[in-house]
Amino acid sequence: MQTFNITSRQNPVIKSWLELKKNKTSDFFFVEGEHLVKMAHDNGALFTYISVNDANPYGVDHYVIHPSIVEKITDLKNSPGIFGVCKKHVASLDFTKPIVFLDDLRDPGNLGTILRTGLAFDFINVVASPNSVNFYNDKVIMAGQGAHFRLNLVTMEFNQLLQQAKKHGYQIVATSLKKATPLETLTPSEKMVLVIGNEARGVSNEVLEAADQTIKISMSDAIESLNASIAAAIIMHAYYQKRF
Amino acid sequence: MQTFNITSRQNPVIKSWLELKKNKTSDFFFVEGEHLVKMAHDNGALFTYISVNDANPYGVDHYVIHPSIVEKITDLKNSPGIFGVCKKHVASLDFTKPIVFLDDLRDPGNLGTILRTGLAFDFINVVASPNSVNFYNDKVIMAGQGAHFRLNLVTMEFNQLLQQAKKHGYQIVATSLKKATPLETLTPSEKMVLVIGNEARGVSNEVLEAADQTIKISMSDAIESLNASIAAAIIMHAYYQKRF
Numbered sequence: 001m002q003t004f005n006i007t008s009r010q011n012p013v014i015k016s017w018l019e020l021k022k023n024k025t026s027d028f029f030f031v032e033g034e035h036l037v038k039m040a041h042d043n044g045a046l047f048t049y050i051s052v053n054d055a056n057p058y059g060v061d062h063y064v065i066h067p068s069i070v071e072k073i074t075d076l077k078n079s080p081g082i083f084g085v086c087k088k089h090v091a092s093l094d095f096t097k098p099i100v101f102l103d104d105l106r107d108p109g110n111l112g113t114i115l116r117t118g119l120a121f122d123f124i125n126v127v128a129s130p131n132s133v134n135f136y137n138d139k140v141i142m143a144g145q146g147a148h149f150r151l152n153l154v155t156m157e158f159n160q161l162l163q164q165a166k167k168h169g170y171q172i173v174a175t176s177l178k179k180a181t182p183l184e185t186l187t188p189s190e191k192m193v194l195v196i197g198n199e200a201r202g203v204s205n206e207v208l209e210a211a212d213q214t215i216k217i218s219m220s221d222a223i224e225s226l227n228a229s230i231a232a233a234i235i236m237h238a239y240y241q242k243r244f
Numbered sequence: 245m246q247t248f249n250i251t252s253r254q255n256p257v258i259k260s261w262l263e264l265k266k267n268k269t270s271d272f273f274f275v276e277g278e279h280l281v282k283m284a285h286d287n288g289a290l291f292t293y294i295s296v297n298d299a300n301p302y303g304v305d306h307y308v309i310h311p312s313i314v315e316k317i318t319d320l321k322n323s324p325g326i327f328g329v330c331k332k333h334v335a336s337l338d339f340t341k342p343i344v345f346l347d348d349l350r351d352p353g354n355l356g357t358i359l360r361t362g363l364a365f366d367f368i369n370v371v372a373s374p375n376s377v378n379f380y381n382d383k384v385i386m387a388g389q390g391a392h393f394r395l396n397l398v399t400m401e402f403n404q405l406l407q408q409a410k411k412h413g414y415q416i417v418a419t420s421l422k423k424a425t426p427l428e429t430l431t432p433s434e435k436m437v438l439v440i441g442n443e444a445r446g447v448s449n450e451v452l453e454a455a456d457q458t459i460k461i462s463m464s465d466a467i468e469s470l471n472a473s474i475a476a477a478i479i480m481h482a483y484y485q486k487r488f
């Protein structure tokens with residue numbers, strides 16, 4: 001454990017952090033804010049602590065940065081001046097637990113919220129199609145509120161997931177606004193792949209054809225659809241409520 | 245119904261639109277995108293239609309703008325070039341329907357999503373404390389997906405709402421992580437004020453003290469809390485599921 005003082009905005013370590021924020025294939029990622037840094041630490045993922053303040057409660061290498069450096073590395077209007085470099089939680093799917101599949105989900109706020117909600121309701125496997133927004137997008141990390149350190153996050157095509165999931169006896173459950181049975185008819189099981197569709201077009205036809213069940217959430221006809229992260233949450237909660 | 249062609253970026257009508265976007269106390273508001281413009285029209289709220297395209301399917305005054313004007317008035321990276329000036333839906337609370345109270349909700353995405361979900365699950369009254377984000381913030385309008393045209397949106401202090409709601413026999417139901425009964429114990433009734441707290445501090449003590457019931461959503465202890473709009477959705481859905 002070492003402490004480094006960074007006073008110059010030209011220090012090359014700053015450039016390495018900025019590159020880390022852009023590089024989504026690294027084994028590490030960059031987080032901001034006390035909550036995320038603490039979550040990283042609590043999950044053994046905090047590699048480097050960065051702050052304007054001298055104190056280091058985390059027992060890892062600490063970079064004390066001059067306040068003028070904060071604006072170079074922050075994404076926020078009012079930055080707390082606390083950052084961390086974290087190790088990604090690399091894990092394969094746990095086939096004793098339910099899976100969420102994201103079928104080209106595009107909005108980072110939706111993805112982050114689905115991760116946070118997934119962890120709350122025991123959907124600890126999250127698989128995203130390659131066209132979905134990246135798990136390590138800054139806004140996804142923020143909205144995820146630390147779920148990144150616990151969940152099994154995997155990117156793969158639906159067909160690849162389908163093969164693996166079928167081998168393990170999973171059922172594919174997709175949401176759809178038409179030709180669907182009400183959520184209340186869902187028999188909750190750990191062996192479930194819940195598919196959440198793209199914000200604009202919903203679940204793709206390819207996936208709908210492979211689905212064992214399509215469900216819909218009953219609602220007023222005053223509005224066309226629910227937000228994707230809301231629909232996901234209502235279904236994941238229904239699962240958790242019946243299982244625990 | 246008239247058609248106007250706007251080719252100059254200096255045309256004063258553009259300035260009036262930009263001012264409308266900033267002025268939250270006007271009787272009108274500005275929307276972007278075909279879905280919102282169509283929702284405004286379908287709800288009789290579309291006052292002026294603005295587009296780069298000649299066609300006007302809405303039968304209201306139409307401003308055909310030069311494409312170079314779009315970037316001056318858009319909030320989006322890829323604007324569809326479709327806008328509308330809309331009348332606000334001004335209405336008082338409907339005391340035959342449930343009410344959501346937002347206790348200093350700050351995030352515009354959360355507020356917009358709560359409006360969209362509220363409309364889906366018959367919570368057609370939404371009351372925001374004065375410290376909450378404004379109903380007509382651009383991001384709130386986007387996330388609301390047209391719910392603004394149907395809901396009764398009111399800004400007032402909790403104490404003022406409490407007096408009115410009590411007079412009409414309402415119960416105050418707040419969410420809390422401690423000293424709360426599970427959501428499943430909630431007896432759904434139209435005469436319910438559901439309180440959703442601030443993203444950082446939750447429901448204020450003042451409101452908790454006035455609550456007839458505090459409820460919590462059961463979840464894994466791997467994460468501290470749910471996003472505010474997710475918690476709101478799960479409770480509103482539970483109400484709708486039991487009532488309809």
